[in-house]
Amino acid sequence: MPGRKKALSSYRAKRDFRRTPEPEEAGKKSREPTRFVIQKHDATSPHYDFRLEVDGVLKSWAIPKGPSTDPRQKRLAVATEDHPLEYADFEGVIPEDEYGGGTVMVWDHGTYRLVHESDHESDRGSTEKAVHDGHLAVWLEGRKLQGGYALTRMNRSTKRWVLVKMDDSEADARRRPTSTQNWSARTGRTMAEIRNGRED
Numbered sequence: 001m002p003g004r005k006k007a008l009s010s011y012r013a014k015r016d017f018r019r020t021p022e023p024e025e026a027g028k029k030s031r032e033p034t035r036f037v038i039q040k041h042d043a044t045s046p047h048y049d050f051r052l053e054v055d056g057v058l059k060s061w062a063i064p065k066g067p068s069t070d071p072r073q074k075r076l077a078v079a080t081e082d083h084p085l086e087y088a089d090f091e092g093v094i095p096e097d098e099y100g101g102g103t104v105m106v107w108d109h110g111t112y113r114l115v116h117e118s119d120h121e122s123d124r125g126s127t128e129k130a131v132h133d134g135h136l137a138v139w140l141e142g143r144k145l146q147g148g149y150a151l152t153r154m155n156r157s158t159k160r161w162v163l164v165k166m167d168d169s170e171a172d173a174r175r176r177p178t179s180t181q182n183w184s185a186r187t188g189r190t191m192a193e194i195r196n197g198r199e200d
């Protein structure tokens with residue numbers, strides 16, 4: 001079966017087995033699943049914190065309008081400081097006198113894989129390199145969001161990036177998940193319930 005043999009040789013050529021302890025199924029394009037979280041943060045300037053597990057930390061972007069499932073909607077995403085992995089589970093109230101004070105909800109979470117957008121070997125680097133180079137495409141498997149999302153830095157000397165839904169099977173211009181699915185993916189709570197939970 002020449003087609004399969006060719007597919008597998010391509011599969012092997014695309015992987016660094018010093019990094020990947022065991023082979024993945026043919027057709028998968030990335031290595032181990034890694035975590036992502038989107039935290040709705042009701043700060044002075046409300047935003048959604050989009051965080052990707054990369055090399056032991058959470059790479060982070062603050063998205064004022066939140067993510068969209070419509071590929072025509074470009075969303076500003078401002079790079080913020082790396083967070084510890086444990087932060088992905090945080091949901092609660094940050095005191096107002098602390099930096100970034102306000103209520104935090106785990107709006108969505110799940111795993112992601114790096115998407116390789118071309119067959120060029122130069123595009124097959126690590127997620128860390130992609131972040132450093134200012135462009136990465138990820139496939140999300142969340143409770144609310146699925147499919148490809150591209151993050152692109154506007155230019156080298158800025159923290160401003162653009163997040164856009166890739167035009168794939170999970171794209172849907174009619175969905176408004178930030179409005180219609182306004183509860184915690186972790187606990188089912190609304191922002192008010194999280195906020196009030198502090199007093200209970």
Ligand code: MN
Pocket residue numbers: 041043047049062100
């Ligand atoms: Mn924040």
